[in-house]
Amino acid sequence: MNKWIVLTALTLLLAACSGKDKVVENEGISGGNGAVNEEKPEKVTNVEPEKNKVEAGNLSDFFMEDGAVAQFTGDGIEFSSYRTRTEWLDDTHVNVYEDNGGIEMIKSYRLDEDKIVVLQERPSENEDDKVTLEDLANMEPNKTYLSFPLEVGTEIDVWKVISVDDVVETPLQKFTDVLVLEEKFDDDSYNRSYFARGYGEIMREYHSEEDDAPFKVTSVLESVE
Incomplete structure (x- = not known):
């Protein structure tokens, strides 16, 4: 055969x-x-978490602890140095009292499910000016402070996320995975705010060109008590 x-x-x-x-x-x-x-088996792959995205996590991490007093050292103009005091009213409402030696500002925030909103920003009327939970109860947000998830390019009101993993050296310590927001103006000048979990805002910057010369104002975290 x-x-x-x-x-x-x-x-x-x-x-x-x-x-x-x-x-x-x-x-x-x-x-x-x-x-x-015939059912084909699903292909299993090892999915790594997105490194370029910031999830909400614990929103209270973007503020300091209750009673914390922080000193920021400034450069560029008078009153760029300031001191803050953080006051938690409950788990979702927090006041930050900010004093630059010329004026004290009271900033009140509320933590929602995936964002932080600003309830008020106003000058303190006197040395004993305090904001209570009852004062904030009926306040409507006037703007968004942070909203999540965040990645480069995300816009929050007039701010845009330009980095989620910056490294910032401060007199207090070196911070990594710093979130950076930028507000640009028509003349190409800009503000930047830097945030680190566990501390909140750790640095502010203002940049501009005046008479073809760079002008910069900074306020950076120096100490926390």
Whole structure:
């Protein structure tokens, strides 16, 4: 017998047996016409978390602890140095009292599910000016402070995210994974705010060109008590 005929017959026999096995294995998932619906196994891959995106996490991480007093050292103009005091009223409402030696500002925030909103920003009326939870109860947000998730290019009101992994050296310590927001103006000048989890805003910058000369004002975290 021709060897090619033998090999062909053997191949057909093996194919028939293999097909029969498939029907048995897939019994119960075949279609109504007796056809077999073979389900391909899903390809499993190791998915790494997105490194260029900042999720909300614990929003309270973008403020200091209750009672924390922070000193920011400034350069460029008078009053660029200032001191802040953080006051938590409950788990979702926080006041930050900011004093630059010329004026004290009161900034009140509310933490929502995936964003932080500003309820008020106003000058303190006197030394004993305090904001209570009752004062904030009926206040509507006047702007968004931070909203999540964040990635480069995200816009929050007049601000745009330009980095989520910056490295910032301060007199207090070196910070990594710093979130940077930028506000640009028509004359190409801009403000930048830098945020680090566990501290909140750690630095502010203003840049401009005046008479073809660069002008810069900075305020950077120096100490926390």
